[in-house]
Amino acid sequence: MARLEYRLLDEAKGYPLLFYYDPIDKDEISLRFACDYLVKGHVVYEKTSCAIEPGCYVIYVKHSTEEQAVDYTHTAVRRWDSIQMELREFSAEATVYPLVHTYYFKDDDDALLHLQSDYLIHQGREWEKTSTEVDEDRHLYIYYAQLAE
Structure with a gap:
C-alpha cells in the first residue's frame, strides 16, 4: 500500500x-x-x-477553467467488485456527453490499458480519445472520445 x-x-x-x-x-x-x-x-x-x-x-x-462537473442522468448501474469506465461521446460544443457504452473490469490492468489507449473499438466503430477522468462523485472512470475519421 x-x-x-x-x-x-x-x-x-x-x-x-x-x-x-x-x-x-x-x-x-x-x-x-x-x-x-x-x-x-x-x-x-x-x-x-x-x-x-x-x-x-x-x-x-x-x-479547470474550461470544464464543469456534469450530473449525468443516463448512467449504468454500479456493480460491486468491478472497475467501471464509461465511454462518452465528446463534442466541443456540448455540455453533456452521451453515454456510448459502460465497461466493467475485474482486473486493474485491463482498466488501465483502456484508459491509456488512444483508440477504442466499440461495435465496429473506432473512437479516438480526447481525455480521461476519474469521477469520485460517481465512483468511476470516464473515457471521452470522438468517432475517428
Whole structure:
C-alpha cells in the first residue's frame, strides 16, 4: 500500500495539499495517473503532472477553467467488485456527453490499458480519445472520445 496526494499547482503557496489517500493500492494510483481530470465534490480539477516523491505519489492539479462537473442522468448501474469506465461521446460544443457504452473490469490492468489507449473499438466503430477522468462523485472512470475519421 502507498500514499497518494493531490496538490494544487501553486508554487507561491507551496503546492498546498488538496486531498490524500493513505493507504491506497498502487494499481489505483496507476489508474489515476492515467487520467487527465479529477471530479471531486462537484469540482473539476485538471492534471498538470505526476510525481514520485519519497514515500508518496503526487498528482498536481489546477482548477479547470474550461470544464464543469456534469450530473449525468443516463448512467449504468454500479456493480460491486468491478472497475467501471464509461465511454462518452465528446463534442466541443456540448455540455453533456452521451453515454456510448459502460465497461466493467475485474482486473486493474485491463482498466488501465483502456484508459491509456488512444483508440477504442466499440461495435465496429473506432473512437479516438480526447481525455480521461476519474469521477469520485460517481465512483468511476470516464473515457471521452470522438468517432475517428
